[in-house]
Amino acid sequence: MSHSKGKLYVISGPSGTGKGTICAELLKDINNEFSVSMTTRAPREGEVHGREYYFVSREEFLENVEKGNFLEHATVFDNFYGTPKDMVIKRLERGRNVILDIDVQGGLNVKASMPDAVLIFILPPSLAELRKRLIGRNTESPEIVEKRLSKALNEIKFIGEYDYYIVNDDIETAVSKAKAILIAETCEVPDKVRPIIRKYEQEQEKGE
Numbered sequence: 001m002s003h004s005k006g007k008l009y010v011i012s013g014p015s016g017t018g019k020g021t022i023c024a025e026l027l028k029d030i031n032n033e034f035s036v037s038m039t040t041r042a043p044r045e046g047e048v049h050g051r052e053y054y055f056v057s058r059e060e061f062l063e064n065v066e067k068g069n070f071l072e073h074a075t076v077f078d079n080f081y082g083t084p085k086d087m088v089i090k091r092l093e094r095g096r097n098v099i100l101d102i103d104v105q106g107g108l109n110v111k112a113s114m115p116d117a118v119l120i121f122i123l124p125p126s127l128a129e130l131r132k133r134l135i136g137r138n139t140e141s142p143e144i145v146e147k148r149l150s151k152a153l154n155e156i157k158f159i160g161e162y163d164y165y166i167v168n169d170d171i172e173t174a175v176s177k178a179k180a181i182l183i184a185e186t187c188e189v190p191d192k193v194r195p196i197i198r199k200y201e202q203e204q205e206k207g208e
Contacts, residue, residue: 013122014152072109
C-alpha cells in the first residue's frame with residue numbers, strides 16, 4: 001500500500017518561549033517523529049545513542065560534513081552538532097512527519113537545503129514576559145538572562161523568513177495552533193496535481 005511522503009517541520013524561537021513543550025505535545029501523535037541530531041560530545045548519564053543524539057567521533061562527523069550529509073551543523077563549546085540529512089529523508093519517505101527543534105540560523109539553513117520544510121516560529125507575548133520566564137527558571141545569572149533577551153530580539157528579526165508564527169501566551173492554545181498548522185499542511189495542494197485531476201477525469205469518462 002502506497003503512502004504519501006511526510007513533511008519536515010522546523011520549530012524555532014528564543015529560549016523560554018516554550019518550544020520544547022510544544023514539540024513534546026506534537027510528538028504524542030504517532031505520525032510525528034523527532035529529528036535526532038548528531039554530536040561529537042560525550043553522552044551524559046542516562047543518554048542513549050540514537051535516542052537523545054547520535055554520538056560520533058570528530059572524524060565521523062567531519063566525514064558527514066564533506067559528504068554534504070547535514071541539513072545544518074554548528075559548533076557549540078568545541079563540540080559539533082548537526083542534523084543528518086539521510087536520517088530525515090528516510091523517515092519522510094516512510095510517510096512520517098519529522099519535527100526539528102533548532103535555532104533560527106539552523107532553521108534557515110534547513111530551508112535552504114530542503115525548500116519543502118515548514119518553518120514555525122514561536123514568539124513570547126512580550127520581551128517583558130520572556131524576561132520573567134527566564135528569571136523564573138532560576139538557572140541562569142542576570143547577565144546571561146540579558147544576553148538571552150538580546151539574542152531573542154535578533155532572532156525575532158528573522159520571523160519574516162518563516163512560514164508561520166505562534167505567540168505563546170497560553171501553552172494549550174499555542175499547542176492547538178501548532179497542531180492546526182500540521183493538519184492544514186496535510187491539505188496543501190501539491191505542486192504536481194495533474195495525477196489527482198486525471199483521477200477525477202477518468203471517473204467522469206467511465207460515468208461513475
